[in-house]
Amino acid sequence: MSRATIVTVDDDPMVSAAIARDLRSRYGGDYRIVRASSGAEAVEVMRRLLLRDEPIALVCADQRMPGMSGIELLAHVREQVPDAKLLLLTAYADTDVAITAINEIGLDHYLLKPWDPPEERLYPVVDDLLGDWRRAHPEHTSDVRVVGHRWSERSHDLKTFLARNHVPYRWFDVERDEEAARLLGLADATTADLPLVLVPDGETLRAPTILELAAALGLRTTAERELYDVCIVGGGPAGLAAAVYAASEGLSTVVVEQSAPGGQAGQSASIENYLGFPRGLSGADLAGRALAQARRFGAELVLARDVVALEARGPVRAVRFDGGDIEARAVIVATGVSYRTLEAEGLPELIGRGVYYGANASEASQCQDDEVYVVGAANSAGQAALNLARFAARVHLVVRGAGIEETMSEYLVERILASETIEVHLRSEVVAAAGDGHLERLTLADRDTGERVEVEASWLFIFIGASPRTDWLGDEIVRDDKGFIVTGNDLKVMEAADPSRAGAAVPAGAAGGAAVRAPFALETSLPGVFAAGDVRLDSMKRVASAVGEGAMSVYFVHRYLATI
Incomplete structure (x- = not known):
């Protein structure tokens, strides 16, 4: 160029x-x-x-x-x-x-x-x-090239990882692009090797895992130090804010992220109500800026690691993942939430083959001139519908309730209702999905009359509710019945309301058997382990509040470290 x-x-x-x-x-x-x-x-x-x-x-x-x-x-x-x-x-x-x-x-x-x-x-x-x-506008000469099938779940996962980590790539569909066949021939590969990833100046990867792809791209997948002041699990807005404040205040800091910086917010096509950005900004842009800021202060980012356990090792807290662990004097859990599973006949078999939980802003162009269905009534669903409507022939927003005004910000409601390419289906739900190898049909049901109608559809994006993944924390970390982490004074409130929890919800104490103290505001039932953002019980589920909690958690980390 x-x-x-x-x-x-x-x-x-x-x-x-x-x-x-x-x-x-x-x-x-x-x-x-x-x-x-x-x-x-x-x-x-x-x-x-x-x-x-x-x-x-x-x-x-x-x-x-x-x-x-x-x-x-x-x-x-x-x-x-x-x-x-x-x-x-x-x-x-x-x-x-x-x-x-x-x-x-x-x-x-x-x-x-x-x-x-x-x-x-x-x-x-x-x-x-x-x-x-x-x-x-990346330089195409240095792009990663991905050859695969657009209805392949593995291909979708790899493209999502590349896009969310700001790695420029070019996509070649084996059914649509002649160049795909040429690249398969050059690599002496077959369709069994798909997705094929060609990395500049690197080995050709055949159906790689996310971890293998990250390593091939030179992204950090292991920690540099044996011990950190603070380990942050999760690279969404809360985790990145914590990293910026911790590293800028002199704490040795590492962030462990399973997929890519930004969390759910990183997939948003536009965040328009975030303070200081009158034109709004994409979730990817926000995540990229925050990550650059954290790295500037010396924070490390370890990618493609799925954390499986948390251990207390005396005064040290260990975050375990497949193939290793990271030890730190304090831990901040900022893993956010994921979308809840939609229960519908035939849907599980089509995940990654036209059915997706969430949507990256970059995926909209793949829906050119297609009929697209979006399930959900919160801001994330509204933003996705508007972004997809730029390319799709029509976007159908499927909403269980009687309206979207109570669950979605007004500025999104106004744009959706004014759009000529978005149709809102109220009191409706998806009850079945079908297709030969990929999504081709959906069955919608009227929640009032029970009437069902089958429609043609190639794309379904699901944005329903919030479900935290906190099972890896073990019994020492108190959670509510839905899995959200209980912190601060809420630990005592929960114990008072349910005496059966008294054995687990003890107030956090100082390390080494010192006198018991009340937990800090964002501290969990395990001393030195804090929670910030959407994963915490009664959090606001907004980007700005997650950023605020991430910053505030570092204040309490300092106070905790002063006690050990």
Whole structure:
């Protein structure tokens, strides 16, 4: 791919020279910097670039220019180069106009002039914009290539792992792409070897496990140290927030994640109510930013490890997984929740073959012009429906209740009801699924009349409820009847309400048999083990609250470590 271009537009020669100078100083090695002195000149510059098929990464335009304002120019850019990042330079008096442009033309960011010093006011903004652009426009010469069948559960799992870990890859379907057959021949492979993964400068992988794929990509799958101050189990918003605060405060920190950073939130196409992002951001973007921040402070991430047990070894807590363990003086459990299983005839046999729990934002394009069904009525289901509707012929939102207003944020409800390609089926449920090798038909039932109707469907995405996976914690960690971890004062409340739990729900004590103390707010029934985010009993089940609990848990880790 040709070196991408950054276009700057300003009619003031001194300002134009200054912005080009600052951008060239930091980005000139990777991007070509092109100046234009008016909107009309910029339009012509971009026309020539597009004719040569040269990518435009960023357009930075001043708002107050004669003939064509910055917003007018950037609106034109959005039409001609929809994937370019748009940055508006403006004065304080024009901030209302800039905010309006965020909604109307998809402005990515506005920056008040002057931007001195650029290290503090310009470069962090541009770093984020170009980082997002690069992730969406990887160099194909270094892409991982995956050959498989689109109705293969293993293929789906591998693609999900790659996408959620921000590993660029190209997908070749053996039934649709001629290149797939060529690659199979080059690798001397058969359909029994699918999915086939071709890693640049590495061995060809035949039907690899997630752990094998992670190792081949150079992703860390083992810990560096023998003992850490804190081990965080789970890399969702709560876990990543805990990692940022723990590592930034000098604690040796490791995060163990089974799949990829971000948790359920990492699969969201758009999180629009997260503080500080007026245009919203994708779950993958949020996870990528948080992970980069945690790594900057020195936190480690160990991937593709499924934790199976937690052990107390004197003053040390050990997190065990297949093939090893990690020891730490404190543990934060931030494993989040998974979607509950939908009970429907024929459904289990089609998991990964058209039936999926949750949905990655990147999967929407595979549903081009198809009939897609989404089960659920919470925000995650609404966000998925809107994202899938960009590609599908029609999206059917199947809801058990009488409405979605009580379970979904208002901004999502308004968009779903206004969409011409989303149909909401209230008081309905999926009761059966069928297909030859992959999903082909669904049976829907009316919950009031019992009437059933069979519909054609190739895709079903399920977003129902929250189920924590906490069985690996053992009997020392008190959970409620649904598996959510009980912490802090709730331990005493539970014991008071149910005396039969008195043997397990003892208040956390100091290590080594010291005097018993009350558990800290996010501490479990085992001293030194804390819970944060959705896995904790009575948590809010929101990204922002999970981040807050992750940060707060580190405060209590410090207090605990001071007692041992």
